[in-house]
Amino acid sequence: MLRHTILIAIRSIKKNKTSFLINIIGLSSGLASVILICLWINDELSVDAFHENKENIHQVITNLDWENKIITMENSPLLLADALTEEFPEVKSATSTSADFMEPSGVIQYEDRTKVGTGIFASENFFDTFSFNLLYGNKNEVLSRKDNIVISESLAKSLFANPQSAIGKTLVWDYKWSDGGRKRTLSVSGVFEDVKNNSTLTFDALLPAKSMVDDSRWAGDWSGGYAHTYLVLDENADVDELNDKIAKFLTTKLKDRDNFELFTQQFSSTYLNDTYENGVLVGGRIFYVRLFAFIALFILIIACINFMNLATAQASKRIKEIGIKKVVGGRKRGLIFQFLGESIFLTILATLFACILSFLVLPYFNNITGKSILFKPSFALILGIIGLAIVTGVLAGSYPAFYLSRFKPVSILKGRLNTVAGEVWVRKGLVVFQFSLAVIFIISVFIINRQIDFMMDKNLGYDKENVITFKLKTDYKNRDVLMNELEAMSAVTDVAFMSGSLLESGDGQGGYSWRGVDSDKKVMFKAPRIGYNYIETLGIGVLDGRTFSKEFNDDESKIIINESALRFMNLEPSSAIGTIIDHGSGQKEIIGVVKDFQYGSLHNAVEPLILRFRRGGTDMALRIKTAEVSAVLNEIETIYERLQPGYPFEFSFLDSEYQNLYESENRVASLSKIATLLVVLISCLGLFGLVMFTAQQRRKEIGIRKVLGASVTRIVMSLSKDFLKLVFISILISMPIAWFVMNNWLQDFAYRVALDWKIFLISSLIIVFIAFITISFQAIKAANTNPVKSLKTE
Known part of the structure; x- marks a missing residue:
């Protein structure tokens, strides 16, 4: 038939x-x-779905409730993992990793061999929670000591003749994170198989989470959001009931955390469902x-x-x-x-x-x-x-x-x-x-x-053309020298730095109060941290007052606000300059008002914004003349590699970065x-x-x-x-x-x-x-x- x-x-x-x-x-x-x-x-559905215990691994998410918005974030205190394990029977175990801004990155050296690597801090039970393949070493001991380091197979091959021979060897890692850095001598305790592309947790090396406290004193405090917390729940646990129990858990540790609300989300679903609006999940890549x-x-x-x-x-x-x-x-x-x-x-x-x-x-x-x-x-x-x-x-x-x-x-x-x-x-x-x-x-x-x-052509309130951005990989010791040499170049018109990214819009700060507003009112402002000359470099318009200046010896007590903040604070442009507002136990003086500009992508509306002064920052921005771009870049690269030894010059143009937002x-x-x-x-x-x-x-x-x-x-x-x-x-x-x-x-x-x-x-x-x-x-x-x-x- x-x-x-x-x-x-x-x-x-x-x-x-x-x-x-x-x-x-x-x-x-x-x-x-x-x-x-x-x-x-x-391929999209496979991301973070390879962990054997994926059904029971949940990540702790935090909703921060301010008067004008609810901010959803992954960061939580390092102490939270152990506390939840001890106090809630539904939690079988918990693991912490470092928050994004605390991820170490820098030159790893063994004898005369060097390699730039990035890593994360992780709890001792990291390999019990996640299904990353540990090739050499005991998974229960590789992160037990503060001077331990677990490295990837490819990193081991670069530094040592044989990955297995790396165990017990001593190397030096000169690393930094968002606001600091250290140079440490570490002992290789394990080697893991290279992390695959279908993992959102990406790293070349692992350091013990307990050593993060030595790097930053706030990491071991309940007030510091230096970690990401992952829970392994009992198979019979009621997730909704657990979320109700832990919602106000931080308030039991710090009384001023009454506007924090915890909840969990299945880790394997986070990649596809990561977009929140006012604390409510509205989608993400799943769309x-x-x-x-x-x-x-x-x-x-x-x-x-x-x-x-x-x-x-x-x-x-x-x-x-x-x-x-x-x-x-x-x-x-x-x-x-x-x-x-x-x-x-x-x-x-x-x-x-x-x-x-x-x-x-x-x-x-x-x-x-x-x-x-x-x-x-x-x-x-x-x-x-x-x-x-x-x-x-x-x-x-x-x-x-x-x-x-x-x-x-x-x-x-x-x-x-x-x-x-x-x-x-x-x-x-x-x-x-x-x-x-x-x-x-x-x-x-x-x-x-x-x-x-429309997004590519919209007036953003700043000039993104002919602006080169790059990061300093080591501490700030060579930044001023670098800036002076760049400013001396005839093809460079402006040089500045900020802490964080203009396009990611992740920097915010609360705790401000001013005349006409209740002192206990919780208001969150967008609050990027910038150095001298940043406003001029980006071409942001000044409505009134002045920008941060070395001539006035400006410091962290001075701030600049945008038009939206001016309206939100109910101030007049003519009287705003010189206004003193309270912040915590100190005070800030408004020295300037800038025109509204787009901080982040056009997915978000322009919000009230405070520009804070920052003496240190690793995100460099310089404006160049358009003629002979290749020659200018080669000269900048030569200066950079001389002052940042061991690190390749990785740059991008701001307009290209903006395009990558979409x-x-x-x-x-x-x-x-x-x-x-x-x-x-x-x-x-x-x-x-x-x-x-x-x-x-x-x-x-x-x-x-x-x-x-x-x-x-x-x-x-x-x-x-x-x-x-x-x-x-x-x-x-x-x-x-x-x-x-x-x-x-x-x-x-x-x-x-x-x-x-x-x-x-x-x-x-x-x-x-x-x-x-x-x-x-x-x-x-x-x-x-x-x-x-x-x-x-x-």
């Missing part, structure tokens, strides 16, 4: 080469897209996972629709075959099996082409998505592709199989078989569905790209363009096939019209009008759906473009034009056919 089905399928392919070609192109391109998207989704899952599904459905449409449209060519089979005893079930078998056979061929196509375009796909996905055979991958082929074959062939097998043999053989109205409407409905999706995709691409262009949006834009091209291509292939079939069915009618004097234009319009009606119906259906989808997407941006009706009109005209070209190509060919050929059989 199987051999018979394959033989019939091959004969059908030979007989209908054009239809086969249309189907194989549509199915293979659609399946290739589905395979690539599924590989990407699988794009779901989005592209839907896109893959739609592309697959559109490809299947083409198959169904062409198969049912060509049913008349096979009705005699079906009638004879039924007369000689063929059963409906056998015919269904035959047609489904043909569909699955064709789908398997398309899947083979799709796998080849996926393999060829995977490097380009990785470049767009920023991934390192490999198309390597595995049981799960092969099983998944086989399952995809079978499901697609059944889905694509189900309607034609049931449609063709239901014909009655008497009607077939007497020539009384008429096209059922329902079948025509189903075919038209499928065309409408295809082109509705195509219109939605085209509108979405226009709006996404328009929003990205990496997700740029990738969505690129992928949506490709998806749109595929949807339009597959839809047009299907439309082309239907027009071709319709022209064949009406060839005698066309011949008669031509004999009676009908022009080519009139015949083309006659063939085209029914299909164009379907396209116009698609446009009407897709408009409100596209508006709803894109309006929701734009809500994620504080500053966004308007949904201009022109975009909808242009998108509609594009799809009408594409559809008309597709229809006209085949219609003109049919209209120009010699009528003698179509009428001579009558």
Whole structure:
């Protein structure tokens, strides 16, 4: 039976080469897209999901409730892990790692070999909690002593001849973190397998968490948020009940922590669900996972629709075959099996082409998505592709199989078989569905790209062009010398530093009070820390007063506010300068007011902001003249490497960094363009096939019209009008759906473009034009056919 089905399928392919070609192109391109998207989704879902105990590992998250906002953060006190383990039976164990700003980074040296490495501080039970593979060393002892260090396999190979020989060796690590640094002599106690790309915990080395207290005295205090805390919960633990219990736990340790609320989130889900608004989880990367899952599904459905449409449209060519089979005893079930078998056979061929196509375009796909996905055979991958082929074959062939097998043999053989109205409407409905999706995709691409262009071109309140940024890797001892030498360069116009990043907008501070506001009111300000000349270097406009200046010997008691803070504090520009406001046990003087500028990305609105003075900072910014950029960079690199020995000069341009803020949006834009091209291509292939079939069915009618004097234009319009009606119906259906989808997407941006009706009109005209070209190509060919050929059989 199987051999018979394959033989019939091959004969059908030979007989209908054009239809086969249309189907194989549509199915293979659609399946290739589905395979690539599924590989990407699988890669996203695999992040932090490799830990054996992933179901029970939860991370402690903190909501900090201020009067004007709720801030959600991962940082917590180092003491929290042990305290929760002792006081809550649901917590089997807890592990701490250093917060991001406390991650050590610097030159690791063994004898005459050096390597720049980054690491984290971690609790003794780190390898019990997380499934990182410890190659050498005892997992219960490698982090037991303060002078221990556990290094990665690649780092061990760089410093030692053999990773195993690293155990017991002594090395020196001159490292720093956000606000400090140390030079320590450490003993290698273990070597672990290199951390894979699907882990959000990334490190070259591990240091004992207890030694973090020696590096910063606040790390061992309940008031310091120097750690990330992970809990291993009992399998029967009620997470919601535990969250209620620990919510105000910090208040039991420090009375002034009544505005802190703790809760837990499953660690393996944090990567995909990391976006909070006012303390409530609103999504994250999971949005794009779901989005592209839907896109893959739609592309697959559109490809299947083409198959169904062409198969049912060509049913008349096979009705005699079906009638004879039924007369000689063929059963409906056998015919269904035959047609489904043909569909699955064709789908398997398309899947083979799709796998080849996926393999060829995977490097380009990785470049767009920023991934390192490999198309390597595995049981799960092969099983998944086989399952995809079978499901697609059944889905694509189900309607034609049931449609063709239901014909009655008497009607077939007497020539009384008429096209059922329902079948025509189903075919038209499928065309409408295809082109509705195509219109939605085209509108979405226009709006996404328009929003990205808007973000790139928006006036941010500072000048990001020709600004180079880089980090100092060692302590501040050489910073002033570096700045002096950079300022002496003729191609450098300004040099400055800050602590933190202008684009990450992570620096904030509370505890301010001023005349007219309650002293106990808890208000959080954005509060970046900058040095002299930073405002001038970035070209931030000064509304009143002055900036930080060496001439006035400004220090930490002086602050500068932005316009939003001026309004929020209910101050007048003329009287704000010189105003004294309280902060903790001290006071701050406002010396200047700057114009509002974008601190962070356009996902966030401009907020009340206080610029704090900072004597130390490792985030350098310098403005250069545009001529001979390469020569300028080479000179800067020479100065940097002389004053920062052992560290490579890693720089970036501020405008490029700003563009990277919208990496997700740029990738969505690129992928949506490709998806749109595929949807339009597959839809047009299907439309082309239907027009071709319709022209064949009406060839005698066309011949008669031509004999009676009908022009080519009139015949083309006659063939085209029914299909164009379907396209116009698609446009009407897709408009409100596209508006709803894109309006929701734009809500994620504080500053966004308007949904201009022109975009909808242009998108509609594009799809009408594409559809008309597709229809006209085949219609003109049919209209120009010699009528003698179509009428001579009558």
